[in-house]
Amino acid sequence: MPHSALQTPELNLEATSQSAPAAASGRPMYYEYQPKETVRAQHGTTLRCKTWEAEAALRMLENNLDPAVSLVYGELIVYGGAGRAARNWKEYQTIVRTLKNLEPDETMLVQSGKAVGVLRTWAHAPRVLIANSNLVPAWSTQARFDELDKLGLMMYGQMTAGSWIYIATQGILQGTYETFAAVAERHFGGTLAGTVTVTAGLGGMSGAQPLAVTMNDGVCLVIEPIEDRVKQKVREGYLDEQARNLDHALELCEQYRQEGKGWSIGLTGNAATVLPELLTRRYPADIVTDQTSAHDLLDYIPEGDIAAVLQLRKDDPEEFRRQALASIMKHCQAIIDLQTAGAIALDYGNNLRGQAEKGGLRVRDEQGQFLYPGFVPAYIRPLFCEGKGPFRWAALSGDPQDILRIDRALLETFPDDKLLARWIAKAQAKVPFIGLPARVCWLGYGEREKFGLVINDLVARGEVSAPIVIGRDHLDCGSVASPNRETEGMKDGSDAVADWPLLNALANCASGADWVSLHNGGGVGIGNSTHSGMVIVATGTPEKAERLRRVLTTDPGMGILRHADAGYELAQQVAQERGVQIPGAA
Numbered sequence: 001m002p003h004s005a006l007q008t009p010e011l012n013l014e015a016t017s018q019s020a021p022a023a024a025s026g027r028p029m030y031y032e033y034q035p036k037e038t039v040r041a042q043h044g045t046t047l048r049c050k051t052w053e054a055e056a057a058l059r060m061l062e063n064n065l066d067p068a069v070s071l072v073y074g075e076l077i078v079y080g081g082a083g084r085a086a087r088n089w090k091e092y093q094t095i096v097r098t099l100k101n102l103e104p105d106e107t108m109l110v111q112s113g114k115a116v117g118v119l120r121t122w123a124h125a126p127r128v129l130i131a132n133s134n135l136v137p138a139w140s141t142q143a144r145f146d147e148l149d150k151l152g153l154m155m156y157g158q159m160t161a162g163s164w165i166y167i168a169t170q171g172i173l174q175g176t177y178e179t180f181a182a183v184a185e186r187h188f189g190g191t192l193a194g195t196v197t198v199t200a201g202l203g204g205m206s207g208a209q210p211l212a213v214t215m216n217d218g219v220c221l222v223i224e225p226i227e228d229r230v231k232q233k234v235r236e237g238y239l240d241e242q243a244r245n246l247d248h249a250l251e252l253c254e255q256y257r258q259e260g261k262g263w264s265i266g267l268t269g270n271a272a273t274v275l276p277e278l279l280t281r282r283y284p285a286d287i288v289t290d291q292t293s294a295h296d297l298l299d300y301i302p303e304g305d306i307a308a309v310l311q312l313r314k315d316d317p318e319e320f321r322r323q324a325l326a327s328i329m330k331h332c333q334a335i336i337d338l339q340t341a342g343a344i345a346l347d348y349g350n351n352l353r354g355q356a357e358k359g360g361l362r363v364r365d366e367q368g369q370f371l372y373p374g375f376v377p378a379y380i381r382p383l384f385c386e387g388k389g390p391f392r393w394a395a396l397s398g399d400p401q402d403i404l405r406i407d408r409a410l411l412e413t414f415p416d417d418k419l420l421a422r423w424i425a426k427a428q429a430k431v432p433f434i435g436l437p438a439r440v441c442w443l444g445y446g447e448r449e450k451f452g453l454v455i456n457d458l459v460a461r462g463e464v465s466a467p468i469v470i471g472r473d474h475l476d477c478g479s480v481a482s483p484n485r486e487t488e489g490m491k492d493g494s495d496a497v498a499d500w501p502l503l504n505a506l507a508n509c510a511s512g513a514d515w516v517s518l519h520n521g522g523g524v525g526i527g528n529s530t531h532s533g534m535v536i537v538a539t540g541t542p543e544k545a546e547r548l549r550r551v552l553t554t555d556p557g558m559g560i561l562r563h564a565d566a567g568y569e570l571a572q573q574v575a576q577e578r579g580v581q582i583p584g585a586a
Contacts, residue, residue, distance in 0.1 A: 028152040029075060030090035038073075039065040041436050043398025045466050051104050052396075052467045053127045053514045056537045058099045059396055059436065060164040060469060061085055065092075069168045069435040071203060076113075078166050079203060080350065080522070081299025083158025085166075087113030102127060113155040113162060124547060128515035130164075130533075132157030133526060140520060140527035142296060156296075156521065159474035163517035163533040167392055167438035169207040169238055170431050171473055174423060174440045175380070175390050176212035179348070182379035183287060184216050187344050192218025193260040195286035196253045198278065198338075200271035200331070201349065202229040206291040207238030209348070210264030214240065215426050218287075219256045220264040221249055223271045225301040225309075230266035237432050240264045246274060250283065270303045272327035275334030279341065288338045288345050289375075294328055295350040295525030297321040303330075325359045332356035332363060336371050345372035346379070347485075351524035354484045369489065377489040385563045385571035387445030387556035389476035393455065394438035396537075397466035403437040404428070405464055409454050410441065440473075445560055445578055448552040452538065456548055459540030470552070471535040474522055477559025479504045482529035492566045498530040504558045505532035511554040512536070512547035 041063040042048070049055040064085040067073045076084045076092065086092035091114040098108050098115045109117040110130040133156050135144065148154040160166040184192045195218045199209050202224040210233070213220035222239065224230050233239035240263050243249035249267045256263040267274065271290065278285060293299040302309055302323035313320045332352055339345035347353055353370055357363045364370055376384070383389070395402035407424050414420055420441070427439065443451060458464045472479075480486045483495035505518045517533040520526060536551045538544060560580050563571035575582055 026150050028088055030088045031074075033089040033093050034074070035089075035093075038067060040068075041066060041396075041398065043396075043436075045397070049100050050102060051127065052539045053537050054099045054102045056396055056467065056469050056535070057128050057164060057515055058096060060394065060535070061092075061095065061099075063394070063435045064161060064164055064166045066435045069166065078158065078161035080158035080161060081203070081293035081296055082156045083161030083522070084113060084155045085161055085164060087155045088152065091115065099128075112153070113157070124512050124543070126509055126513055126516050129509070130157075130162065130515065130517035131519075132162040132517065133520040133522075134518065135520060135526070137527075142526045145521075145526045156526070157517070157519045159519065159522035159531060160471075160533065162519060163474070163535075164515070165392070165469070165471040165533060165535050167394055167436070167440065168434040169211075169236070170427075170434070170438060170440055171390065171392060172440075172475070173208040173212060173431065174427075174442055175473070175475070176208040176348070177215050177423065177426075178383065178442060179346075179375045179379050180212050180216045180218070180287075183344060183346070184218075186379075188286070192216040192287075193262070194257055195219065196221060196257055196284075197287040197289065198223075198275070198285045198343075199288070199348070200224065200275075200290045201292035202226075202233050202239070202266060203293055207233045207236065209289070209291050210240070210266070211238045211430060214262035214264050215430065217260070217262040219253050219262070221253050222264065222266050223269050223274045224266060225268070225270045225306055227268040227306075230268055233266060236434065237430065238264075239266045241266070243267045246277065250281075270301065270327065272303050272330040272334070275331060275338065279334060279337050282341075285338055285343045288335050288343045289347065290331070290335065290349040290352055292331075292349045292352060294352040294355050295521070295523065295528070297324040297328075297355065300324040300328055300355075302327040325355060328352060328355045329359045329361045332361055336363070339372050347372060347374045351484055351528060354524065354528065374485055374488045376486050381563075381568075382570060383442065383444070384477035384559050385568045386574050387448075387477055387559045388442050389444075389556065389559065390440055390473040391443045391448055392438060392440040392471055392473070393538075394436045394469045394471075395464065395466065396436065396469060397464070398436055399465055400433050400437040402464040402466070402468070403433070403439050406455060406458065406468070407439065409458060410451065413451055413454050414447070443556075445553070445556045445574065445580070448556050449549055452536075452548040452552040453545055456538040456540055456545050459538050461540075467540065468538045469535060470538055470548075471533065472555070474517075474519065474531040474533045477556060478562045479533070479555070479558065480522075480529060480531035482524055482531065484524050484528060486523075486529075490566050491568055494566055500558065500562045501530045501532040504555070505534075507554050507558060508532070508534040508551060511550040513551045513555075 041059040107121040197220045200223040210220040481498040487495045513534040
């Protein structure tokens with residue numbers, strides 16, 4: 001049964017069961033520096049650093065690594081296959097030591113998970129600047145990155161793993177919820193009741209899909225090759241039930257479809273095997289999607305006995321990659337075939353279509369458009385045009401009551417937003433707090449600034465017990481260039497223009513964010529995306545209120561600028577209505 005928001009799930013068994021004495025990739029990890037005590041975020045109001053801003057960065061780094069949150073603790077892998085919080089344990093210790101000694105007017109520079117310098121800047125400048133996985137474009141390939149990773153010179157930061165603002169599966173949950181709500185509105189009369197969604201993947205972020213589907217009253221069947229991950233998501237409350245086998249899974253799907261009940265079923269298996277079997281059985285899936293890690297072939301589990309496959313990854317990585325690509329092609333072709341059979345298909349994974357295309361599968365039509373669309377161009381882009389995206393906050397106190405107090409303030413601040421009220425009610429009922437208590441909420445231009453000031457005032461008045469970290473996913477309206485995902489099919493053809501996330505990072509530095517990051521490859525793999533992140537800490541001071549005004553206006557404003565420039569009339573209209581300055585606009 002789903003957990004209440006105040007229940008804490010058991011620790012992630014993957015953190016111990018899949019941690020090896022040496023990293024599978026061969027990268028140096030310096031295990032002798034691994035802390036004797038398990039890393040978890042400190043709670044309360046006692047500072048170990050000289051400012052709350054540095055303390056917040058330290059706690060969020062620790063939170064990323066908490067075994068309840070991270071995917072493979074021993075390798076500092078947070079989520080997304082190989083997305084890490086620090087390059088290795090030695091560099092983790094250096095980052096922690098540097099944060100503790102950082103003066104109020106100093107900035108720590110982090111290069112792919114390694115603290116490389118401390119500069120004297122300003123008290124209102126960022127305390128931390130992070131760059132992860134960035135390679136000169138012509139050299140930005142997975143193979144070159146892997147070489148540097150093995151040498152201990154780089155790390156893959158994914159999106160929020162290497163920028164220390166990951167909040168576990170909840171981080172992508174509302175965006176996934178909004179996507180399936182849009183699918184329901186467009187194709188099923190406003191509800192997923194009586195429908196079955198088939199998807200794959202139950203890693204760090206993937207648990208969002210079954211819960212998002214059931215929040216929209218649908219049935220969700222999720223296929224996952226590692227059984228411990230299925231069990232973990234049931235324990236956490238992101239998944240309702242584990243099936244014994246495919247026959248049992250389909251019986252459950254049909255039972256709950258007929259009842260019109262929102263319910264999710266996890267099946268241990270491989271999508272490349274199960275989806276073609278559904279086609280053979282002519283199973284009437286209503287929606288088919290995925291949320292697997294396919295951006296790096298070493299992170300996609302191919303067909304076969306799971307123990308043998310995982311051993312193959314250690315013994316013969318090249319053969320593992322070959323088999324992974326073959327399975328990806330089967331997986332992707334099955335999604336295309338299920339669409340042909342009548343299912344609504346959408347891509348929600350980490351470059352599954354792109355990898356299948358590299359393997360030789362036809363995934364585009366004669367006009368160059370994908371045969372089934374990504375979730376952003378199909379359902380989310382209008383929200384981006386309004387400056388909306390996955391805004392989030394975390395309670396540095398560790399007290400869930402702080403998040404519930406902020407929830408109440410959110411509903412008081414936007415009393416007429418019925419969708420927001422519905423989301424908060426569902427989140428409080430079904431979303432467990434994992435690690436530091438946190439909340440994600442899609443807010444747009446003007447709303448983020450307004451609510452950031454509300455949070456700062458709550459801190460100032462002592463209505464929450466410690467400062468609040470405010471950040472967002474890198475998957476935001478104006479902070480990412482990713483032609484196979486967030487910027488797929490831009491109206492003016494500017495899918496691959498990466499100037500926008502670079503400008504976003506620069507603008508957030510200029511506006512007074514507390515830490516800013518710039519990454520390559522998150523979501524879809526090295527060389528396939530550029531994206532930036534920002535975090536600002538609400539400390540309750542008047543000075544921080546002014547910085548919150550600027551940062552939380554600048555950041556979503558980039559989304560309006562980016563989409564208005566691309567010719568989206570909605571973004572142009574929003575810019576005109578809300579006073580967003582665009583030189584040269586009529």
